[in-house]
Amino acid sequence: MSIPALAAGWFLPFVLPICFYVAFTDLRDMLIKNHAVITLALVFVVVGLFVLPPWSTEWTTGWVGPFTITLPPYVWQLLHIVVVLILGIFFNAAGLMGAGDAKFLAAASAFIWPGDYMTATMILVSTTLAAFVTHRLARNTALRTIAPDWESWNRPKQFPMGFSLGGGLAIYLMLGTVYGS
Template structure:
C-alpha cells in the first residue's frame, strides 16, 4: 500500500467515528449530514498538516503537455477534494448518486493515496456488494424490527451508500495501519 502506516494510524481515530456516523445516519434518514462531511474535511486539513507537513516534505510535480506544477503532497491531497467534488456533481446531475454521497467522497478523497486508488476501488466494490446484500436481506427479515423506523427500509429503488462509503474508508485506513508503507 502507498499510504504510510503512520499516516493511517494518525487519521484512523478521528475518521472512524465519522464513518460510523455517516453509515448510521444514511441508514436511518437516507441522508449524509453536511456537518459530518465538513468534519471529515477539517480532520484532513488539521491532522494532515502534522502527517504531511508541507514545509518538510519533498514536493512532487505533475506535467501536462509542457506545463509543469510542483506542489507539496499535502496540497495535492487537498486538490483531490476539488477533483472528486466536480466528478461527484456531474454524477449527481446524471442521477447516478446522491449529493451527500458525492460530498462524502470528496471529503474522503484526500485520505486516499493516489497509488492506492485501484485498491480503494476494489474495497468499495466489495463493501458495496456486501452492504447491499446485507441491507436487502435484513429488510425482509425480523432484523428490520430492531430499527423499524429507518427510512432506508422504505426506499425500494434507493440504497444508503453512506454504509459502504464509510465502511470503505474505514477499511482502507485500517488496512493502511497494518500494511502501509
C-alpha cells in the same frame, strides 16, 4: 499500499467515528449530513498538516492538464477534494448518485493516496456489495424490527451508499495502518 502507515494511524481514530456516523445516519435517514462531511474534510486539513507538513516533506511533481506542477503531497491530497467534488456534481446532476454521497466521496478522497486508487476501488466495490446484500437481507427479515423506523427500509429502489462509503474509507485506513509504506 502507498499511504504512509504513520499517516493512516493518525487519521484512523478521527475518521472512524465519522464513518460510523455517516453509515448510521444514511441508513436511518437516507441522508449524509453536511456537518459530517465538513468534519471529515477538516480532519484531513488539521491532522494532515501535522502528519504531512508541507514545509518538511519532499515535493512531488504531477500534471494538471498539460501543465507540470510541483507541490507538497499535502496539497496534492487536498486537490483531490476539488476534482472529486466537481465529478460528483456532474454525477449528481445526471442522477447517478446523491449529493451527500458526492460530497462524502470528495472529502474522503483526500485520504486516498494516488498509488492506492486500484486498492481503494476494490475495497469500495467489496464493501458496496457486502453492504447491499446485508441491507437487503435485513430489510426483508425479522432484523428489520430492530430499527423499524429507518427510512432506508421504505425506499426499495434506493440504497444508502453512506453505509458502504463509510465502511470503505474505514477499511482502507485500517489496512493502511498495517500494510502502509
